[in-house]
Amino acid sequence: xxxxxxxxxxxxxxxxxxxxxxxxxxxxxxxxxxxxxxxxxxxxxxxxxxxxxxxxxxxxxxxxxxxxxxxxxxxxxxxxxxxxxxxxxxxxxxxxxxxxxxxxxxxxxxxxxxxxxxxxxxxxxxxxxxx
Numbered sequence: 001x002x003x004x005x006x007x008x009x010x011x012x013x014x015x016x017x018x019x020x021x022x023x024x025x026x027x028x029x030x031x032x033x034x035x036x037x038x039x040x041x042x043x044x045x046x047x048x049x050x051x052x053x054x055x056x057x058x059x060x061x062x063x064x065x066x067x068x069x070x071x072x073x074x075x076x077x078x079x080x081x082x083x084x085x086x087x088x089x090x091x092x093x094x095x096x097x098x099x100x101x102x103x104x105x106x107x108x109x110x111x112x113x114x115x116x117x118x119x120x121x122x123x124x125x126x127x128x129x130x131x
Contacts, residue, residue, distance in 0.1 A: 001025040002047035002118050007037035007063060008080075009055045017050070020107040021114075034058025038066050046075060048114060052103075053081035064098055076117040080105065 004026050008014050014030050021028045029044070031037035035057040037049070049067065051060040058066075060079050067073045074097070082103035099117065101110065 002114070003027045003045070004029075004048045004050060004114070005037060005040060005044075005046045006030040007034055007049065007051035007055065007060065009033055009052060013052075016107060017110075020111055024111050024115075026114075032056075034060060034063035034066075037063055038071075041067060041071060041073065048076045048078070048118060050078045050080065050114075053079060068097070074121075076121045078110070078113065078117070 001024065004021055006014060006017050006021075006028055008017070008030060009032050018028050018030070029040065029046075031040055033055045034051065037051065038058065041049070049063075051063050053060040060081070064077055064079060067075075067077065077098045079098045079100050080103050081100065099113065101113065
């Protein structure tokens with residue numbers, strides 16, 4: 001269905017997300033921090049990025065800025081955050097075209113959100129996953 005990059009530093013969340021996303025037909029790669037995710041994105045096109053806000057080396061918001069400003073990529077991005085200040089995070093991410101989701105999240109709802117985002121944002125030519 002889609003090629004997804006998961007930038008997340010919590011191993012248990014990585015395991016859960018891989019299970020749910022692969023169960024729904026997606027190919028998933030992961031990166032343990034924003035810097036590794038950015039390096040991956042420089043070499044590999046993806047259909048969707050899911051990133052945690054709080055990660056070592058480069059946080060999710062810094063990653064989103066790099067994806068949008070440096071790499072000029074327009075794929076859908078879901079920004080996950082356990083921060084209490086969701087309103088401030090919304091302000092900080094304004095204009096970056098991100099979908100903010102609070103942690104903890106329901107995996108089935110996140111998968112539904114991903115399907116909706118991918119339907120509304122067709123993949124660029126050459127990035128579709130082989131069936």
